[in-house]
Amino acid sequence: MEHKLVYFGNDTLKMQSEPVQTFNKELKELTEEMFDIMKKSNGIGLAAPQIDIAKQIVTIDLSAEDRGEKLAIINPVITDISSDSVPFEEGCLSVPGIYEQVMRPSKIIVDGYSVDGKKVQYKTGGVLARVFQHEIDHLKGVLFIDHLEEYIRKEYTKELKKIKKMNKK
Numbered sequence: 001m002e003h004k005l006v007y008f009g010n011d012t013l014k015m016q017s018e019p020v021q022t023f024n025k026e027l028k029e030l031t032e033e034m035f036d037i038m039k040k041s042n043g044i045g046l047a048a049p050q051i052d053i054a055k056q057i058v059t060i061d062l063s064a065e066d067r068g069e070k071l072a073i074i075n076p077v078i079t080d081i082s083s084d085s086v087p088f089e090e091g092c093l094s095v096p097g098i099y100e101q102v103m104r105p106s107k108i109i110v111d112g113y114s115v116d117g118k119k120v121q122y123k124t125g126g127v128l129a130r131v132f133q134h135e136i137d138h139l140k141g142v143l144f145i146d147h148l149e150e151y152i153r154k155e156y157t158k159e160l161k162k163i164k165k166m167n168k169k
């Protein structure tokens with residue numbers, strides 16, 4: 001089955017995703033497909049809700065920027081955050097064309113599972129910590145634009161209307 005990106009306004013993007021229960025071949029194939037979609041769209045992170053699947057699956061690929069990280073994480077949970085809050089410009093394949101600074105903790109610990117069902121933990125900072133937080137938000141139905149001040153978000157009313165219509169194409 002082939003999956004496609006969905007955009008701001010799509011219902012799955014607003015949902016709490018379900019944890020994955022079965023670690024099988026289908027799951028592995030789905031993450032491979034997510035890596036392909038990311039690559040084609042020049043994305044560095046993708047969460048399953050962004051292709052209309054309300055499951056707790058995240059893929060991250062920073063290899064194009066030579067940071068080497070290419071990973072899939074299942075049922076990820078942020079279990080610790082640093083006390084600071086730093087700005088970083090974010091964008092999103094589900095909200096194309098909009099880029100804004102978002103404040104988030106600089107370092108985090110993420111616990112989850114590999115596609116084979118093995119427990120994994122990432123203690124991370126920098127871009128990877130940022131992508132993790134952005135993608136894990138997707139699993140809770142939260143978009144990066146939900147973190148923006150109301151007056152900044154309002155500036156994008158027109159753009160967001162246009163993006164909503166992309167779901168019908």
Ligand code: ZN
Nearest residue numbers: 091092093094
């Ligand atoms: Zn996103």
